[in-house]
Amino acid sequence: MQIFEEIQSRGHEALTLLHHAPSGLKAALAVHSTVLGPAIAGVRLRPLDEENAIRGALALSESLTLKAALAGLNYGGGACVLLMPEAGVEDPHAREALFRALGRKVRALESQVVLTEDIGVTGSDIAFVAQETPATLGVNTDTSAVTGYGVYRGMKAAARYALGSESMRGVRVAILGVGAVGRTLAGHLHREGARLTVADHRLERAQELADDLDGITVVGANELLDVPCDILSPCGYGHSVRSTDVPRLQCRLIAGGEHHPLSRRGEAAVKEAGIMYMPDFAINAAGLIAAATSLTPEQAAERVYATVSRVASVAEQYGKAPHVVARRMAERRIDLIGSLGTGAALQGRSA
Template identity: 85%
Template structure:
């Protein structure tokens, strides 16, 4: 992996490796941009190879920059990916030590970085971080469910553009990944009367959801790519749609809660296939908005609905794909605000 080339191509400011042997802390902290304000860094804890953790931190931090900019927040983008300690974190004292070690390591970066929870990390974990540093967004409750509801509202706005109506009753939706965000999305879609097919790498999660809601079809994660559907909703851990899988998709819209489900090559393949792609940084921002502001979950989700509606309106007016319009809108805000302190 050519790390500096990767950083340069994405425009990153910094990548810091954090290590504390007694607690088992090994983490990659990426800061993509602080132009709009301190970089919000979602903290993830997953068993990953080192290179995948580095790539994940770089990709996620870029996504956070675009998400904050598009949502009108005065924050930049960061990401902190923790490698799972060899001893695990089942022991509550070990978990406390891990996250307090993270807080102590991040303390010198407090003016530039703000940590908040993400996949595998709880509000209680961030509370441990906060004991060692002021560099946290605070303890937020159930941001995954807020995000899931925001994805649902954003999907309705995107469906109006891609499917001709924002009603999702009878619409065929394939959900890849039914963790906290995917499960919440499925609940709202099921309530509206969408026809759901779900899959998860942990098949028991998909089966449990089908048993609870009823009327859902369950497939393997690989077979889901071949199912005829109107909307394909990736809600996994990232890059779940490989470029080679795009020709298999039988949908008209990709809209889900997952960060960077497609590579740039994958985005080009989706465009070539005539599939509308509503990017992650536009549609999964409700949790971040609620955590970073005083808005209620409902207000944060409506902010997502409004943002997606604005993107699709511009896309229709200009005849350009929504994912390119969304990126340009985010980059334009960064450019404009970044130039405020410069002379004429």
């Protein structure tokens, strides 16, 4: 991996490797942009090798820049991907040490970075970080639950344009990945009467959801992309839909909580196939909004609904793909507000 070439091509400001041997801390901290304010960095803890951790941090931080900008937040984008310590984190003291070590390492960067939870990390973990640095958000926010509800509201807004109605009653939705976000999304869709098919790489997790919610169909993770459906909702760890998978899809809309479910090539492929794709940074922002502001989960989700509606409306008006429109909207806000100088980002940070 050519790190400097990767950073330059994506426009990142910094990539920092963090290490603390006693706690087992090994992390890649990427800062994509601080034009609008300090970079909100989602913290992930996953069993990855070093190269994939770095690649993940770079990709996620770019997505966070677009998400914060499109959501109207005065923050930039960052990401912190922790490698799973060899000894694991089952021991509560070991987990505390890991996240307090992270907080202490971030002290020197607290004017540039704000940490919040992401996959594999909880509000309690961020509370440990907060013991060492004030550069945290979302300690008291159940971001996964808020994000799941926001995806549900955003899905309804997108369906109004893709399917002709925002009602989910009788709509066939295939959800790939039923962790915290996917499970929350499934609950809201089930209550409205959607016809759900779910899959997860941990089959028992999908089966547990089916045991809790009547009428759900469970299939293998490798089979879900072949399921006839109206909406495909990726809610996994990223790149769930490869460009070579697109001919298999039998949906009219892709809308889910997953970061980067498609590559740039995949985005082009679904556009060519006539499938509407609402990008992750537009539809999965509710948890970030709630963590960064004083808005309630319901208010944060309604902001997502309004954003998705605006993106879909402009895309329809000008005959452009929603993911292209959303990116241009985010980049335009960065350019316009960034041109006002640093004072713009310091005032009304929770806008």
